[in-house]
Amino acid sequence: MTSPELQADTLPSRDEAAYVLDRKTVTSILYALDTENRDKLVELMEPLHPADIADLLEQVNAFDRGRLLRLYDKEFDGDILSELDESIREEVIAALSPSTLADAVRDLESDDVVDLLEDLEEPQQEAILDALEEPDRLAIQQALSYPESSAGRLMQREVVMAPDHWTVGHAIDHMRGTDDLPYQFYHIVLVDPRMHPVGQVALGRLMASPRGTPLSEIASEEFQIIPVDQDEEDVAYAFNQYHLISAPVVDADGRLVGVITIDDAMIVMDEENESDMLLLAGVDDESSLSDTVINTTRRRFPWLAVNLLTAIVASLVISIFDETIAQFVALAVLMPIVASMGGNAGTQSLTVAVRALATKDLTGSNVLRVIRRESLVGLINGLAFALVMGIIGVLWFGDMTLGYVIGTAMVINLVVAGLAGAVIPVILDRVGVDPALASGTFVTTVTDVVGFFAFLGLAAMVLL
Amino acid sequence: MTSPELQADTLPSRDEAAYVLDRKTVTSILYALDTENRDKLVELMEPLHPADIADLLEQVNAFDRGRLLRLYDKEFDGDILSELDESIREEVIAALSPSTLADAVRDLESDDVVDLLEDLEEPQQEAILDALEEPDRLAIQQALSYPESSAGRLMQREVVMAPDHWTVGHAIDHMRGTDDLPYQFYHIVLVDPRMHPVGQVALGRLMASPRGTPLSEIASEEFQIIPVDQDEEDVAYAFNQYHLISAPVVDADGRLVGVITIDDAMIVMDEENESDMLLLAGVDDESSLSDTVINTTRRRFPWLAVNLLTAIVASLVISIFDETIAQFVALAVLMPIVASMGGNAGTQSLTVAVRALATKDLTGSNVLRVIRRESLVGLINGLAFALVMGIIGVLWFGDMTLGYVIGTAMVINLVVAGLAGAVIPVILDRVGVDPALASGTFVTTVTDVVGFFAFLGLAAMVLL
Structure with missing residues (x-):
């Protein structure tokens, strides 16, 4: 038990940044590192919680991280490893001396060791398991025999x-x-x-x-x-x-x-x-702020590639109507508006549906009502924006027919957006795909294609 | 303490839907309601947790909800009120008889009563406060004197x-x-x-x-x-x-x-x-699955209106180049691809930044590194997609220059997307605006405007 005087240090300041590693501390630590002042470094790190030390290691660059680990090595606590983001865990484990690593791991609770091990490569797993005493090792191997992301991996085996x-x-x-x-x-x-x-x-x-x-x-x-x-x-x-x-x-x-x-x-x-x-948002859920540029680029690429494909599909729809556009350039000017409004309305419906599926608020009992509601919301907002956009179309291009065309396309696309936004995640969930994973691309593809097709198709029929 | 036999009931089934109110239970409850069989209703509801009863009330339609509350009234437990979504709390409180409401509220812990009261209108607040005994009422009025969303509202006053x-x-x-x-x-x-x-x-x-x-x-x-x-x-x-x-x-x-x-x-x-x-996703964070169609429409409208404004800005950019488009319709076909890729890449960077700000992983110590990383990722992915899209442009339209133009525009837009996606939420956070609130619109406006301007502007310079 520390004395009341010491405890006053733990009283967080009242500003916004209450729990962040403040910049001053980080700067002082980096200065201690530059001057290779080990005593000062240990003194500065001592009051930090393992979770904050982990954050520090994530926030500095790879070069400083390596230097910090070398200088701080002997003081390294096992809990820091548990708190570390997976993206740099392997790097940190590799940088620690074998004896520090063994000590660090021996202090951890069984569920924390399991959590640590499951994301490591074989040789590092072995190194850590070897550091443990026989009964602990067996207990952890038993835990690892449960399926990934199961209660068995999450639980601690010590029960009162x-x-x-x-x-x-x-x-x-x-x-x-x-x-x-x-x-x-x-x-x-x-x-x-x-x-x-x-x-x-x-x-x-x-x-x-x-x-x-x-x-x-x-x-x-x-x-x-x-x-x-x-x-x-x-x-x-x-x-x-x-x-x-x-x-x-x-x-x-x-x-x-x-x-x-x-x-x-x-x-x-x-x-x-x-x-x-x-x-x-089309970001790999394993990505992390401490990933390198190359890793980040690699993780983002596939999602952008899928988006490119769907954007090309939308372009193919536009190309059907290239002659119409050549005659009425106003169509090219206005068509992104219809697609953009559809994409946004679809994303709204979609996000609400994905969240409701995750919280189990969207179930068999109310799914039809939710789908009907989303379509109706699309219809009403579609009518409102059709009116606004129709007027803008007429005022801007002085063409009544163009106003009708964009208004009608807007209504169609917003109804489809509401419908697709609600139905697509539900279907994905039913067939066992994470609705957050693939819904976005499907929905915006639908609203792009329908948006361009409805607007340009109507225009081709009416204006030519 | 119930016996082991009874406890077997609480063992959840092993299927996916482990904790959801299953459809069979809901159907049976609605049947008991249709037949006004109060005993059966109470028997069916008895094993349900207050959180599940709250979910049930949220999932049925307003008509069934009213009937259910009338038939179940006397059994109504205060914890159900705490668990209810805010969107229907007022409706449920209004439907309960005054004596049931008073009993329900008296059973709650002080922090739950505070949570309940803070979202209610004045007259309902009064009704609930009047139901409480003097010391409880004073304690709760004291709690309500703390700022909204503060620790004072969240805490319980009973401390051991x-x-x-x-x-x-x-x-x-x-x-x-x-x-x-x-x-x-x-x-x-x-x-x-x-x-x-x-x-x-x-x-x-x-x-x-x-x-x-x-x-x-x-x-x-x-x-x-x-x-x-x-x-x-x-x-x-x-x-x-x-x-x-x-x-x-x-x-x-x-x-x-x-x-x-x-x-x-x-x-x-x-x-x-x-x-x-x-x-x-541009959805009001107070919206709920149990909102009516009209309320949902009203909540979504402002976000779509903002989107319409930004889409019109993008259209204005396109209209600058209407003569160029009239001569080269291929530009109208390809231009949404550049904007769409920029929007997606920007959303990726933005979402990562918003999340990192929320978890306090993005701080003064690493903000410049993160911004540089996002721009570099945009550059590398931009170069990759420039190559892909350049080839597609050449193959599709047989025009080498068009390939160069779309490739260059892609690189420019993806770098801008990474930069804007990282910088905009950081700036919003610094000036005290919730970065999740407004970033999306800013970022896609930037990528739309830059995308169209770069692509069409380059085309106008090179192709004409």
Whole structure:
């Protein structure tokens, strides 16, 4: 326990940048590095949380990162590795001396080691497994045998449990007599003689109850069991939906094999949200700010290539009407407006649908209503913008017919945008494709093609 | 404590839809509603979690929702209100009988009542405050006096605390003697005589330690103090970054006034992520799947109107070159490709930057490096697609010059896209505007204008 005076340091400042590594600290650290002042470096890094040190390593360039790791090596803490972005983990592990790496890994909880190992290449995995003691190594190899992104990978195997017939006094005495309680736990899991979890007792309730109280009497009402092969996305959903703090994990026979805590679920939820957001924008969800230029270029290229293909399809539609355009250049001037409005309206519907699918708010019970709603919204906004754009068309080019044409095309494209934006992610979800992954391209292809075709086709019919 | 047999019901099925209200349940509930079978309805709803009942109310249409609330009224639980989406909260509150509403609200924890009240209109706020007992009402009015979206609104005022000189035995006896411990708590906050928090003890550590141990000896190493006026977004960031489970909240004088727990931080983080995702797509972040068609149309309209303005700006650029287009219709066919590629590349850079700003990974220390990286990525991908598109242009239209023109325009637009995608959100963030809110429009306006201008301008110079 530090004294009150020391604690004052941890009081965050009230400005916006409350929790960021401030620029001054980073500059001082880089100066210590330039002057190879190891004592100063260690002194500056000492108050930083491992998560902040990881951020620091991500934010400096590769050259400074290498120097920093060499100078700081012996002080390196295992938790920094857990916090590091995957894109530079291998680089950092390779830069650490073997003895530092071994010490660092030995300090970690089993779920953190699993999380660390699953993204590494074979030789680095071996190096880390070799650093562990026999029982830890076996436990981690067992965890790695569960499917990727499953509850089995996420859980910690250390569970505090008690037979369901015990009293509060039994449980407290048992815990006082146990040497290696997990670092963090919030519930005692009650198990029957077959090791099936049958309830859990919050530590706060345990604390507040007389020693003679049977545990079963103070078990929480809220209690969710997680199957070991459940997808981590569903685990995170359950924690968020039911406000769970920790939940027991069971194998196929219903036997207790581990426990998942809310902090791990929170990380998964944040990653899933990030992934949806990036995928919707056509960015690989494994990309990171610390990727090199070449890696970033490689990751972005395929998405742009797909976009090029769809843009060419839209151009082919335009080329059907090249003679019409040659006669009425106003069409070339106005046609991007119809496509752009459709693309935007489609993206709106799409994003709402993708998010609602992720939060399980869009289900079989309301899918038809949502699709109808999106189409109707497209229709009403389409009519409004048809009026605006029709007037602009007439005023700009002094041609009433052109106003009709752009207005009608606008209505058609906005209805199609609403419909496509809602239907496409639902279909992708049903066939097991991540709706965030592919919807955007489909929807804008549809709105580009329909937009150009409706506008230019109508113009060809009416104006020629 | 229910028996093991009953618990088997709570074991989720292993399919994808693990935690969704399944369609069969919804259909049965609607059937009970049609037949006005109240007993059956209550029986079907009984096993549902309040969060699931809230989802049910959101997913059925307004007519069924009204009928359901009338038939279920007396059973209505306050937690359902907390879980309900804001878009239908007022409607549900209006549909409940005054006595049900009063009972429902009295059961809630203070932070949940605050969350409920802050989005309601004056008369409904009054009705709920009147239902509360005097001390609760005062406590909630005090909480509402903190700024919106601040830690003060998020915290619960019930804190389990202990003087920092107490032992484990003192703390346990004190808790056993306290009637109204909070429903959930995970730490005991240690305070000095001035009521300043100086540490916290995890219940697990408390449990496992002999009665004579001083609390200060088993205080957690990780300990963050949250100022009461801190923005909830920063609170959520701290919980996620430092893996906090609960954290004490202090007033301007550093005195303990409440505690925030990770489940509340998780909800804020999810909302912030949702908000960024929706704003990036030009969707009002308060919109909801249960909004009516008219409300949805109204919420989407302004964003589309802004898009229309920017699309018109792009059209004005095209109209400068209308004579060139009239002579070379191939330009009209190809020009959307340049704009579309720029828009996509810009959105990629932009989304990465917005996310990195939200996670505080993009800071003063690396902002120049990130901007340089995005521009370089744009340059390299631009060169690659210039080559591809140049060849396509030559093959399609048999015109070497056209190939050069589209290739050069592509390089220019992709570099600008990377630059604008990284710089615009950073500038917005610096001037205090949410970068997710306005970046998208700025970036695509830039890429449209630059794309059309570069392509058509080069064509006018070279081809005429």
